Amino acid sequence: MSDINQAGSAEEHQAPGALVEWEQRVAGYGGEPPFVEEPEYGSPIVLALKDAAIAAGIAAALFLFFIGFRTDINLGGLELTTRWQAFGISIVAVFVGRLAFRMLFWGSRQKGGRSLATRAIESRKGTPLSEHFARHSGKVGAFALAAAIVYPIVILWAFPLKDKQFIDLGILVLTYIMLGWGLNIVVGLAGLLDLGYVAFYAVGAYSFALFAQYFDVGFWFALPVAGLLAACWGIILGFPVLRLRGDYLAIVTLAFGEIIRIVLLNWYTFTGGPDGISGIPDPTFFGLAFARGDDNLPGLLGLKYDSAYKQAYFFYIILLLAMITNFVTMRLRKLPLGRAWEALREDEIACRSLGINTTNTKLTAFAIGAMFGGFAGSFFATRQGFISPESFTFMESALILAIVVLGGLGSQMGVVIASIVMIGGFELFRDLAEYRMLIFGLLMVIIMVWRPRGLIATRDPSAILKQRQSISADMVAQGEGH
Amino acid sequence: MSPASAKPAAPSPTPADATHRWEVDPVLTVEHLTMRFGGLVAVDDLSFNVGRGDITALIGPNGAGKTTVFNCVTGFYKPTEGRIVMRHGRDGGDEAVRKLTESGEPWARTDAGGIFLLERMPDFRISKEAKVARTFQNIRLFSGMTVLENLLIAQHNVLMAASGFTIGGIFNLPGFRAARQAAIDKAVYWLEHTRLIDQADIPAGGLPYGAQRRLEIARAMCTEPHLLCLDEPAAGLNPRETSELNELLEFIRTEEGTSVLLIEHDMGVVMEISDHVVVLDYGEKISDGSAERVRNDPSVIAAYLGVEDEEVAEAEAEAAAAAARAAKAPAEESGDRP
Numbered sequence: 012m013s014d015i016n017q018a019g020s021a022e023e024h025q026a027p028g029a030l031v032e033w034e035q036r037v038a039g040y041g042g043e044p045p046f047v048e049e050p051e052y053g054s055p056i057v058l059a060l061k062d063a064a065i066a067a068g069i070a071a072a073l074f075l076f077f078i079g080f081r082t083d084i085n086l087g088g089l090e091l092t093t094r095w096q097a098f099g100i101s102i103v104a105v106f107v108g109r110l111a112f113r114m115l116f117w118g119s120r121q122k123g124g125r126s127l128a129t130r131a132i133e134s135r136k137g138t139p140l141s142e143h144f145a146r147h148s149g150k151v152g153a154f155a156l157a158a159a160i161v162y163p164i165v166i167l168w169a170f171p172l173k174d175k176q177f178i179d180l181g182i183l184v185l186t187y188i189m190l191g192w193g194l195n196i197v198v199g200l201a202g203l204l205d206l207g208y209v210a211f212y213a214v215g216a217y218s219f220a221l222f223a224q225y226f227d228v229g230f231w232f233a234l235p236v237a238g239l240l241a242a243c244w245g246i247i248l249g250f251p252v253l254r255l256r257g258d259y260l261a262i263v264t265l266a267f268g269e270i271i272r273i274v275l276l277n278w279y280t281f282t283g284g285p286d287g288i289s290g291i292p293d294p295t296f297f298g299l300a301f302a303r304g305d306d307n308l309p310g311l312l313g314l315k316y317d318s319a320y321k322q323a324y325f326f327y328i329i330l331l332l333a334m335i336t337n338f339v340t341m342r343l344r345k346l347p348l349g350r351a352w353e354a355l356r357e358d359e360i361a362c363r364s365l366g367i368n369t370t371n372t373k374l375t376a377f378a379i380g381a382m383f384g385g386f387a388g389s390f391f392a393t394r395q396g397f398i399s400p401e402s403f404t405f406m407e408s409a410l411i412l413a414i415v416v417l418g419g420l421g422s423q424m425g426v427v428i429a430s431i432v433m434i435g436g437f438e439l440f441r442d443l444a445e446y447r448m449l450i451f452g453l454l455m456v457i458i459m460v461w462r463p464r465g466l467i468a469t470r471d472p473s474a475i476l477k478q479r480q481s482i483s484a485d486m487v488a489q490g491e492g493h
Numbered sequence: 494m495s496p497a498s499a500k501p502a503a504p505s506p507t508p509a510d511a512t513h514r515w516e517v518d519p520v521l522t523v524e525h526l527t528m529r530f531g532g533l534v535a536v537d538d539l540s541f542n543v544g545r546g547d548i549t550a551l552i553g554p555n556g557a558g559k560t561t562v563f564n565c566v567t568g569f570y571k572p573t574e575g576r577i578v579m580r581h582g583r584d585g586g587d588e589a590v591r592k593l594t595e596s597g598e599p600w601a602r603t604d605a606g607g608i609f610l611l612e613r614m615p616d617f618r619i620s621k622e623a624k625v626a627r628t629f630q631n632i633r634l635f636s637g638m639t640v641l642e643n644l645l646i647a648q649h650n651v652l653m654a655a656s657g658f659t660i661g662g663i664f665n666l667p668g669f670r671a672a673r674q675a676a677i678d679k680a681v682y683w684l685e686h687t688r689l690i691d692q693a694d695i696p697a698g699g700l701p702y703g704a705q706r707r708l709e710i711a712r713a714m715c716t717e718p719h720l721l722c723l724d725e726p727a728a729g730l731n732p733r734e735t736s737e738l739n740e741l742l743e744f745i746r747t748e749e750g751t752s753v754l755l756i757e758h759d760m761g762v763v764m765e766i767s768d769h770v771v772v773l774d775y776g777e778k779i780s781d782g783s784a785e786r787v788r789n790d791p792s793v794i795a796a797y798l799g800v801e802d803e804e805v806a807e808a809e810a811e812a813a814a815a816a817a818r819a820a821k822a823p824a825e826e827s828g829d830r831p
Contacts, residue, residue, distance in 0.1 A: 343663070346659055347656055347659075348658075350638075362646075363620075364569075364617075367646070367649050367650075375659075470637055480639075482638075487636075
């Protein structure tokens with residue numbers, strides 16, 4: 012609590028501080044700082060490009076003989092082969108690598124402690140990047156929503172050949188956004204580390220699949236039922252872990268996720284075991300199906316049948332579900348229940364001293380988080396048309412948790428960005444096969460080093476008296492098991 | 494003093510003269526409280542009363558068991574033995590308490606308020622139903638949440654009911670909006686009285702230490718307690734902040750009518766504002782009475798300053814003699830000690 016004044020005005024962060032320090036030092040030397048390197052003038056981006064170009068030039072000179080030419084012993088003596096392609100790739104790699112390092116890390120040593128990548132987005136006043144997001148979260152959110160709404164239309168119009176693939180990618184990203192938002196309630200708000208979130212996704216998916224198989228019900232009927240069942244399972248998981256803290260909580264939730272998957276795998280007579288369940292019906296639009304024929308929706312609208320329309324419909328369903336998740340979470344945060352979740356993350360003992368029933372509060376967090384997982388699972392089942400326990404491995408839980416952690420605990424917009432980066436990036440690099448896991452891991456390490464509390468590491472207060480001030484992450488507790 | 498509480502004398506409306514308020518109208522009665530941790534006896538057969546509207550101080554050297562008593566009263570520990578009775582109204586006579594104890598119920602509502610057996614209640618119910626609020630020795634604020642949010646969380650149960658257990662709140666029904674405004678008004682009231690109104694929107698963790706202490710008291714008061722338990726509220730405060738704390742506690746007592754039970758090491762605070770002082774040493778009560786009386790009690794002086802064994806015996810003999818001379822009550826201070 013030594014630097015009290017700093018807390019009073021959270022905007023005065025390091026960047027202006029460094030400037031002030033610099034000015035004080037200059038003033039101390041009577042206006043003429045001795046032994047100071049000539050400062051670099053010009054736009055930092057230009058400087059970085061120049062620097063990278065020099066590095067690339069040096070690399071070209073060196074690599075010309077090492078990589079550009081290759082000699083092989085042949086019958087007629089040495090044979091010289093040229094490898095211009097490898098030569099070019101290595102130079103480009105040096106250029107890009109140098110540029111990236113300079114912008115992300117080395118900049119921090121040279122200018123006021125903040126790297127260029129961060130500063131580039133910061134405003135002139137020196138507001139930290141994440142606060143910038145927090146301040147304009149409304150606008151950013153509205154823009155993102157608008158972009159999501161027009162996305163399938165743009166894709167259908169602009170990429171008629173690859174439209175299905177791109178819309179499918181959008182659906183996948185949105186599914187993970189929704190799962191991330193659901194898990195964010197448990198991990199980000201209530202601070203309970205849940206490593207078995209995929210269990211609720213599985214419960215939702217299998218609820219719909221089994222209802223469709225045994226009772227022949229449609230998607231819109233099964234959706235709320237699947238959510239309710241997942242919520243029930245959330246409470247069932249909640250009870251045994253109520254007393255657990257930290258690592259133990261994480262381990263039990265992990266085990267829970269595996270138990271659900273293994274039961275699905277082994278209960279052959281009911282769930283079909285590893286064969287899975289196929290023939291899960293598509294959702295209808297007020298009773299109209301997206302299929303061939305004049306009686307169905309594209310036909311009625313006078314459109315030629317294209318399976319991409321069905322994809323677009325799926326896209327809007329998951330967009331709607333995700334927005335419901337977001338709306339409910341944002342509302343809950345401002346209600347006593349959501350505030351109690353956050354208080355629970357901050358200090359459970361203080362909560363109890365204020366008369367908050369921590370048992371119920373934890374259970375509602377598990378239940379509501381699980382419910383959204385169930386909705387997403389139900390959607391997953393209808394989109395795939397086929398589900399098997401293969402889809403609900405620990406890897407999925409880890410991926411969703413990674414999205415939440417990377418985005419910044421408790422941040423809705425952070426989850427969106429992290430989902431787009433991770434799922435989108437994951438799909439983009441599909442051609443790289445086994446290397447993509449390596450890149451993926453490296454990327455995560457880099458982001459966590461760069462922003463240890465996630466991409467958006469500020470907390471938006473749920474109630475304001477006079478002036479909104481976002482709270483930096485180092486004040487906010489992370490809860491159990493982090 | 495415990496025998497006195499068992500048989501209340503004719504209740505007199507002016508408790509200042511012969512009988513003390515804590516004997517006539519106790520808000521909290523601790524009876525034969527014992528707390529053992531394995532072989533360690535932290536609190537041993539402790540009995541005392543907290544008078545309604547009094548500021549009662551619980552003092553004693555380090556490790557005397559004061560915080561353990563607090564944790565038992567506020568439900569964070571389950572006492573090994575003993576009964577802790579909280580009375581909201583004056584009618585909670587011994588007969589009613591006995592009936593409640595035998596019924597096996599944790600609490601009973603009566604016309605004047607209610608009787609609560611705190612040893613039977615979980616911690617959050619003690620705050621919610623019995624209206625006992627507490628602060629912590631090492632401040633426990635929600636440091637990542639704003640000052641205002643801290644005070645709103647303290648009104649969780651009121652707001653939760655008003656939001657129709659969240660359903661009504663999601664649709665922002667008028668009833669909930671009114672309750673939310675009322676909660677903010679109450680938070681503002683306490684922010685003004687603790688001089689934190691200008692810091693309402695900054696995170697609690699960013700407040701200076703003294704302000705954090707005040708915020709913790711304000712947060713506890715937002716639960717509308719009948720009894721406020723403060724664990725070392727003056728610890729780490731400078732003299733100016735300490736005198737402001739005294740004013741705040743006086744305000745809480747006189748204007749809000751909340752009884753205060755506090756643990757404190759700062760004798761300046763204790764002697765200045767306490768109506769009633771209970772002294773613990775090694776889990777046992779060594780003195781109980783007005784500040785003036787406790788200040789001059791030789792066994793208290795001995796416990797605090799430490800004396801040679803002979804001196805203790807001497808002091809105790811003296812105390813026993815004094816008590817015998819007074820011939821009023823058996824000398825409980827020295828009688829309990831071997």
